[in-house]
Amino acid sequence: MSVHDVLTRIAEIQSGLMPPAAPASAPAPAGGAQFSQLLQAATDAGPAAMGASSATAPVAGTAGPAPATSGGAGLLAAAQREVGVAEQPPGSNDSARIAVYRRATAGSGVGPWCAYFTSWAAREAGMPLGENGQGFGSVDALYAWAQRAGRAVPNGPGVVPRPGDLIVWDEHIGIVESVQPDGSIATIEGNSSDRVSRRVHPASSALGYVRMG
Numbered sequence: 641m642s643v644h645d646v647l648t649r650i651a652e653i654q655s656g657l658m659p660p661a662a663p664a665s666a667p668a669p670a671g672g673a674q675f676s677q678l679l680q681a682a683t684d685a686g687p688a689a690m691g692a693s694s695a696t697a698p699v700a701g702t703a704g705p706a707p708a709t710s711g712g713a714g715l716l717a718a719a720q721r722e723v724g725v726a727e728q729p730p731g732s733n734d735s736a737r738i739a740v741y742r743r744a745t746a747g748s749g750v751g752p753w754c755a756y757f758t759s760w761a762a763r764e765a766g767m768p769l770g771e772n773g774q775g776f777g778s779v780d781a782l783y784a785w786a787q788r789a790g791r792a793v794p795n796g797p798g799v800v801p802r803p804g805d806l807i808v809w810d811e812h813i814g815i816v817e818s819v820q821p822d823g824s825i826a827t828i829e830g831n832s833s834d835r836v837s838r839r840v841h842p843a844s845s846a847l848g849y850v851r852m853g
Contacts, residue, residue: 711853712804714765719815719828719836722757726835733831741830744768745775754813755779757830758806761815767852779813782806786850793849800843801825806850807841814839816849 728735734750742748744760759775759782762768769775769782771789776782786792786806793799801807805816807827814829823843830836 711765711767712802712851714804715761715767715852716804716815716817716828718761718764719757720817722761722830722836723828723838724836730834738830742777745777748775748777751777752831753777754829754831755782757836758782758813758815762852765852779808779811782813783808783848783850791851793851795844795846795848799849801846801849802851804852806852807846808848808850809846819843 722737725737726735727733727738732750733753738753738756741753741756741760742750744763745756748756755776755778759769759777763773763775770785776785783792793801793805800819801816803816803818807814807816807825812829812831814827814832817826817828817838820826820840825841825843825846827839827841828836829839832839
């Protein structure tokens with residue numbers, strides 16, 4: 641037997657001793673395994689794995705209460721700091737703090753002070769009321785100015801005020817703090833029960849609003 645025949649025989653023997661190669665598996669669809677693994681991981685981890693924006697994003701077509709305008713926010717913040725300020729003595733339309741409110745209105749004197757308080761809060765927010773920033777002691781005069789200035793919003797179906805708007809009734813005025821889920825209006829008002837008070841009113845009770853900002 642030649643050397644070539646011997647080498648050929650040895651190769652055949654070695655080939656017979658090796659285990660058969662496993663058949664190649666079919667390739668997985670592109671991205672299929674990765675997508676299923678990521679989906680499972682996200683499901684196990686909960687909303688946090690999807691990112692905070694996904695968990696908190698509003699549903700399209702829905703809207704919450706309108707936020708305060710920049711001017712309205714400052715006006716409201718000024719009013720909120722004054723809640724609880726009271727007349728001394730009760731029924732006098734006066735106190736050391738109420739005298740400060742009056743100073744926001746030119747020519748003011750001791751008397752009903754809901755419009756004085758509103759004029760003071762507006763001045764504190766950097767947007768004094770009146771053509772010359774003179775403020776108002778009269779609700780009627782204040783609303784007449786708002787109409788001339790294009791700030792008056794008559795109340796009616798579908799009218800929803802913003803926090804920081806002024807809310808006007810017959811001979812009384814306040815500041816909108818929020819709109820309640822049932823549509824009622826939470827307010828802060830000067831000269832309400834002889835003090836700066838928080839109140840809640842039916843939306844239908846207002847004659848109109850003054851948009852600040």
